[in-house]
Amino acid sequence: MTWPTPARPRAVTVGEGLAVLVARPGPLEDSESFERTAGGAEANVATVLAQLGVDAAWISRVGADGFGRYLVDHLARRGVDVSAVVTDPARPTGLYVKEPGAGSGRATDLAASASRMLYYRNGSAASALSPADLAEPAAAELLERCDLVHCTGITVALSESATALTESLMARPRRDRLVCFDLNYRPALWAGRVERAPEVLARHVRGSDVVFLGADEANEVFGTGDADRMRVLFPEPSHLIVKNDGNSVTGFSGTDRAEIPALCIDVTERIGAGDAFAGGYLGALLQGRPLDQRLRFGHLCAAATLTGTGDVAELPRAAVLEQLATLDESEWARVDYLASTMAENVRS
Numbered sequence: 001m002t003w004p005t006p007a008r009p010r011a012v013t014v015g016e017g018l019a020v021l022v023a024r025p026g027p028l029e030d031s032e033s034f035e036r037t038a039g040g041a042e043a044n045v046a047t048v049l050a051q052l053g054v055d056a057a058w059i060s061r062v063g064a065d066g067f068g069r070y071l072v073d074h075l076a077r078r079g080v081d082v083s084a085v086v087t088d089p090a091r092p093t094g095l096y097v098k099e100p101g102a103g104s105g106r107a108t109d110l111a112a113s114a115s116r117m118l119y120y121r122n123g124s125a126a127s128a129l130s131p132a133d134l135a136e137p138a139a140a141e142l143l144e145r146c147d148l149v150h151c152t153g154i155t156v157a158l159s160e161s162a163t164a165l166t167e168s169l170m171a172r173p174r175r176d177r178l179v180c181f182d183l184n185y186r187p188a189l190w191a192g193r194v195e196r197a198p199e200v201l202a203r204h205v206r207g208s209d210v211v212f213l214g215a216d217e218a219n220e221v222f223g224t225g226d227a228d229r230m231r232v233l234f235p236e237p238s239h240l241i242v243k244n245d246g247n248s249v250t251g252f253s254g255t256d257r258a259e260i261p262a263l264c265i266d267v268t269e270r271i272g273a274g275d276a277f278a279g280g281y282l283g284a285l286l287q288g289r290p291l292d293q294r295l296r297f298g299h300l301c302a303a304a305t306l307t308g309t310g311d312v313a314e315l316p317r318a319a320v321l322e323q324l325a326t327l328d329e330s331e332w333a334r335v336d337y338l339a340s341t342m343a344e345n346v347r348s
Helices: 041-051 066-077 131-135 137-145 153-158 160-171 194-206 215-222 227-233 273-286 291-306 318-325 329-333 337-347
Strands: 011-014 018-023 034-039 056-059 061-063 086-088 095-100 115-120 148-152 178-182 210-214 239-244 248-253 256-261
Touching (some): 011 041, 018 066, 034 041, 034 066, 041 056, 041 066, 041 148, 041 273, 056 137, 061 066, 131 137, 131 160, 148 153, 148 160, 153 160, 153 194, 160 178, 160 194, 178 273, 194 215, 210 215, 210 273, 215 227, 215 239, 227 239, 227 248, 248 291, 256 291, 256 329, 273 291, 291 318, 318 337
Parallel strands (some): 011 056, 018 095, 061 086, 148 178, 178 210, 210 239
Antiparallel strands (some): 095 115, 239 248, 248 256
């Protein structure tokens, strides 16, 4: 299959990118070296969209430092338009350290399959995001030409000015554009205004066309993680996708409802899987696929992250995704993700 190649950016993501330092497995104090990589919810979604044949752009702010230059180059090399990324001369690029467990049993060690994230993003360049960034010529042009704009609750929580930015995105004339919002609730980011989080986040959910919610985080913020109850609570979004604790995903599209079970896989790393799911769903949505296939594309892209070692999904070839996403229900239940993708790699 040949994927469509739009003549203009189809999707724009807006939010913080982070440099990631991955420690050696075991207690952080024992790690003498770190692997550098990249993360950040909206940046991750942009890289997935680009791999799915969707022209994607990322709007953000980075510091005038090596980490910021690395982030911009990282996304550009993956086909993401970074022309609207602003370099902030006064604030640093956000950073987090990933501490994988080694399962040694030591008091400060984690299980071999677990990771701990330590964030250093207070006062970051992206925390200064504001509506003024959307008025910059490069950003304004991208937003004017796109079919979809995506942000998350992480960006909402970064600062008051970042909240104003995301609310201004929702207030812009739609002109057939879709606004997408992923709840991504991070209580630590709401320090000092956590009591406002449910109201602010509900406003973003109701003001968006496509919404992603994790059942656990929705329960914490809104008091329920049940998909059907969530649909009653939030009838406004045309597309409401509820991730049911890793077992399945329930999607509502207008009056349609579908629930697709997750693939059976051995999980290597969970970080970034939600972003990959969102990217897969949105890519399939922009390509005009039906609801069940959109949910399957989400699962397949999430599986690429869950079976990898980084935050950013490295997707199988388009032919593999197409073949798996169009299986019937019984065939989908028997999919061996790694075997399917490895077999295709051997053939190619």
